[in-house]
Amino acid sequence: MPPQRSAPVVSGPRPSRVARWCAGVAESHWFEVTIVVVIGVNAVMLGVETYPHPGSLGVLLRVLEWCFRAVFVVEIVIRVLAHGRRPQDFFRGGWNVFDFVVIAAAFIPGLHGDTAALRVIRMARVVRLVRFSPGLRTIVAALLRSLPGVGGFLALALVTLYVYGMVGWLIFAETYPDDYGTIGQSVVTLFVLLSLNTLPELVEQGMALSPWTLVYYVSYVLITVNLLLNILIAVVVNSMEEARRLEMTERMAVDEDGDGVPDHLDRIMISQRLDDMRTMLTELERDLRIGRDDGNPTRRT
Template sequence: MTGPPAPAQRGKPAAPARRPGLAAACDRLARSRPFEIGIVVVILANGVVLGLETYPDLVAAGAALHGLELFFRAVFVVEIAIRLVAYGRRPQDFFQHGWNVFDFAVITAIFIPGLHGDPALLRVVRVARMVRLVRFSPGLRTIVSALWRSLPGVGGFLALAVVTLYVYGMAGWLIFGSTYPEQYGDIGRSLLTLFVLLSLETLPDLIEQGMAISPWTLLYYVSYVVITVNLLLNILIAVIVNSMEEARRLEMTERLAPGYDEDGDGVPDEVDRIALTQRLDDLRAVIAELERELRIDRDDGHGRAHRQDATARR
């Protein structure tokens, strides 16, 4: 699945100039806020039903839960059909966007005949529907986009982390292997011990064991904590935060793109901004005219008052 599509393409048709009547109606429906809210409610309800199915005491309600599952399937199929029809004579454009492909795969996978023979795999596919909530939340889309963009940086971080853990694992095997074989008996045990140590929960016990061998072992654990737990994890956080900022900037840039219609009123937001700017200019002109008239009236009032004072003095 590719990264989140551009805002004008987030699972919504690109609104061509002319559409058949049915396609135009489906397009307006797919872009409407009530439609999205309804789908979100159904997805959440589907998650609740999946959770209820895990309770063995609700076996008696199995028929009702199965009926709800069939209802959810029908709603999701209708949703995908509406989004497909909204593309008019070019339904293939629906599959040009990653989120649309993901939605289509998750909804249609439930109808694969061989899937029903494996209840565990079938449940995984049904649980995957909950991921569809991401497409309806701009904040979640930004996070997913940031994680997607951070993969190259995370890959480099993982390579560095593996090398660091391997070096410290070999050093731990050489230092503690004969004394504490359960933690450092081989490279696998050493890596597992050091991986658990990333949480710092076992650090006091390991330091106590090391001090029983030599005070110099404290240098081993202190350097490991500083390099891996602090330095490497902070690098990972920095990579993700940087990707988050890039995704947010991209989101803001795409919102300024021509044709983007966030409010779903059929008028691109660029046109809305132009109309709003014109109205503000008109309002400024009216205010300037009122200020000019008030200033004239005030000046006239001061002039009359000055003349009346002069007359009274005479």
């Protein structure tokens, strides 16, 4: 599946030569590959900066940083100019806005040197790789679409943790104050228990106090770890299916030839016309009785 194109189909007045050239460049495969490689090299450079390095290497890294900025600025300019007389259409795409903000933020006055804000902005460039991968775009779109469902899940999880935290405080506060001394400590203990790594230790402590504490931990594991986490997975999977269908619908609505009919409908119409032509040829062949008998053609007129 090819990556999503950012260059538009310019309608209305004929675009200028510069706009046509920029649209051709923005639509080209080599342009996308170049930007992906530059983003990848930039990510490697960010990793290199985390290691101790001599001053000469620091100068080289600063020069490369400015080279990366120049390449990204040229990229954004080409993609904006590709929209011809309507450059504002560039900002209709969410990923286009993200690319513009990430590139422009590096030039905000006051962001220079090795400030934490500038480092965050530079690291955000790596996220731009998502735009070039349809699979990653689908995953990100699914995560965004799952936020309402995840919000409901978090509310239910918080209520569950609070109730079990209070019960744990009532049962274990005096015996194990480090784990259940307050409601906050109880909730933290139960939150860590979601990984099940501390389950044997906690069950052993509970059994030393009373065998009935096993009911507390078993019910907690069944409700939170199994039921709630499975609900979360179901919400994310459902959102991913919706995002995949939405992306497929948007891709089917592309009209690259500018005839006002989506390209997938054009292909369906062409296929139907070809089927009609085959049917007409078959009927014409039958009417004219075009065939071969013993290798000799016969025809009735």
